Amino acid sequence: MTAALLAVGSAADREDAIEALRVLTERPALLLRLDAFIRRESWYSARPAPLLTEADPVALALAASHADGRIRERAVRRMLNQPYPETMPFLVLRTSDWVRQVREPACTGLAVLLHENPLLATPVTVRTALLVNRRRRGAFAHAQLRVPLLDESGTTLSGRLLTAPEPSVRRFVLDTAAQRLRLRDLAVLAESDLDRQVRARAAEAAARQAVWTDQVELLHRLARNRHAEVRITALTGLMRTGSPQRVVPFLDDPSALVRALAREAARRTGTDSLAYYRAAVQAAEPQVGAVGGLAETGSRADGPLLTALLDNPAPQVRVHALRALRSLDAVPVPRVTLLLRDGSTAVVKEAAAALAPSATQLPAGLLWDMLTDPHRPAVRRAGYRLLNRHDRPTALRAALVLSADTHPRLAAQAKTDATTQIRTLASHPWRTRPVPSLNASPAQAAELLALAEQRRTEITEGMVQLLRDLLRMAPGSR
Template sequence: MIAALLAVGSAGDLDDSLEALRVLTGRPALLLRLDAFIRREPWYSTRPAPSLTEADPVALVLAASHADGRIRERVVRRMLHQPHPEMMPFLVLRTSDWVRQVREPACAALAVLLHENPLLATPATVRTALLTNRRQRGAFAHGQLLVPLLAESGTALSGRLLTAPDPVVRRFVLDTTAHRLRFRDLVALAESDPGRQVRARAAEAAARQAVWTDQVEPLRRLARSRHAEVRITALTGLMRTGSPQNVVPYLDDPSALIRALAREAARRTGTDPLVHYRAAVQAAEPRAGAVGGLAETGSRADGPLLTALLDNPAPQVRVHALRALRSLDVVPVPRVTVLLRDGSTAVVKEASATLAPNATQLPADLLWDMLTDPRRPAVRRAGYRLLTRHDHLTALRAALVVSGDTHPRLAARGKTDATTQIRNLVPHPWRTRPVPSLGASPAQAAELLALAEQRCTELTEGVIQLLRDALRPVSGSR
């Protein structure tokens, strides 16, 4: 990388040099690693420094990481008179330099440059300052960036940084200037920012302003957001403004936290949440949130209502019905067993999780048939999950079968499980737990060895030999 940068700089094109620096500073974490690497690299740190009166920007910033502190000090002073925005992250690095004669001029240069032109605080500069703030002497740049952001003229800078691609930069700016941003700008950020934490912080600031000024309509607008972290903040604001009736309609929200808040609002308005949920799950098109709400407020007596939802055409409703039956401990094993071959992968996964405590009650032939399903990895994965709940012999056999699966993740899981189980069969003096007994008959032992030898490309020869040794008394092999 260093050679490529030097090649760009030696070409003598200023625009190309600055573009190379923009690409590099676009990844500040890489910039910090490069800085440390250059100091340790003998090839670069022992080479003569470039003539700083004629050095291009690339050569200048690389010299700012030179092992010789006197060279770094000269570069810092030169940066003060050549304030390209692309070079500011490198100046920020030097504000945390371990040499006082380098650090102090760098801090002074950063303060002067940001005072003269606050827009030099580019997103890369801010991100680098946030990273160096973790260092022992790295707090100066972080504190210095607060000055232009909090200044009366900092609106343009904060607006520019709030569009930065890095969510960490947007969070920093929002945390610093939220009290000064316009309400509509906060709402726009809460509704459209791609970063979850940025949306949550913007929604919190907007809701706080709305509560202070007793504005219900903006909160209702935020409560319609598709993002749960925005909805919960807006609904909490509605509760604080004394408008619980606006929160009750969210009893069926997909978010469990929002449903809990809506139930509190329902109690304040005299609505019985349990009655609502029992009626909601019997609707022509029940919502998944209503099924979750019934699981949170219902009892075992609601088992028939939830079992009826297992025939619902919507996969998400079936998934939530399975979770509800599991949480209320009213699992109809025969009915849920049918869903192990459901057309939805999510339903198959949830059905296997629901039946896991009752795995030994399921027909073994069904599970082995699922383990060899030719078309659907989800069915094979569900069968394997349930077979591992059986005895050690069944679990090991299933792991050996799965280790040769065509699905890479399932095969890797089978390989890991088989290796672990085989190694656990070997007694060791430092193990306090007893060695598990497979209880295999001679025919079963021969089958296990045959399966293991078929998996010689997946399992190591040492692991297969451990299995031979563990099964020798049973199989009679030598």
């Protein structure tokens, strides 16, 4: 690979060499691996070091990773004589070099270059510095790249870096110079960026500026954003402006954090949050945020209100009602049992979670029927989860049955569980803890052994033999 790169660099067309470096530095993590590879290769190779001239940027970049520190030093000094944006990542690498004679000129040169031409701080250079910052001597480049962003003329550089496709670069700019960005640009980032952390950082900076400059309308705009991390920051800003009444309408927000802030605003304005939630869940189309709010502020006495929501046609309302009943310890077992075959997969999953503490009270026939449901993996998974809450023979039988399931993930989970259960029951000389007992009746033991024989392909012959030995040694097996 290095030979191919050197061949490109030695060609007459410098543009091709620069393009080769551009492609090479697009992935800084790969660049760090290449740096280590070249160092190992050059240490054991008898090939002479490449001829170092400013006319061959590829040779300079590769020589900067050579095992010989003197060659790395010469490469660094020649790169500084004629800098290219494409060679800056290689220079950043050398700012963390373990040899002082290489590291010091690289650090000094980087500082001078960024002072003379801040636009050399390309997104690739920033990404490389972020990776190098994790090294023992890698903090210099990271700190030095902050300087042009904090300079009076750093607006142009910030604008360029904020358009970088890599979220880590945009986060770096916001962490460094958010206070220097225009409020309008911060608001756009908070509303439209695809990265959650970038949105949160931009929203925080925008809300801070809006509070300082009393731009309440901007806070209202951000409070209507679909992302919770933006809404909570904007609403916090509204609270700081002394307008808690503007936060109260968010009592039924989908975000629990936003609801908590809205309840504090309601407390300050004298609004009864619990009464609001009790009325909201009885509306014709209750919001899931209102259901969650009732779970956070209500008690078991609110169980009937939440149970009524289990008939709501919206699956998300039923899901949140089940979660609320769980959190209030008010699960109506007979009613929730009917939801184990609900048309929504999410409702089936939540119903199984709600019924888990009462699994032994459910009809065994229903759970075994669910485990063999021919159409819906979600129903089989729910049945398996509830059967696992029974005694060891039942749980092992369920795992053996499901280990041949047509759904790959279900089968793999059941196979792992069956193998683990059998191994846990086996005694070994090195085990100091008491070995649990299977406690299987003769009928259960015979059924387990028959199932294991049928599943020898899934759980291996060794596991079948181990289970056979365990059942033979069990009390009452003779």
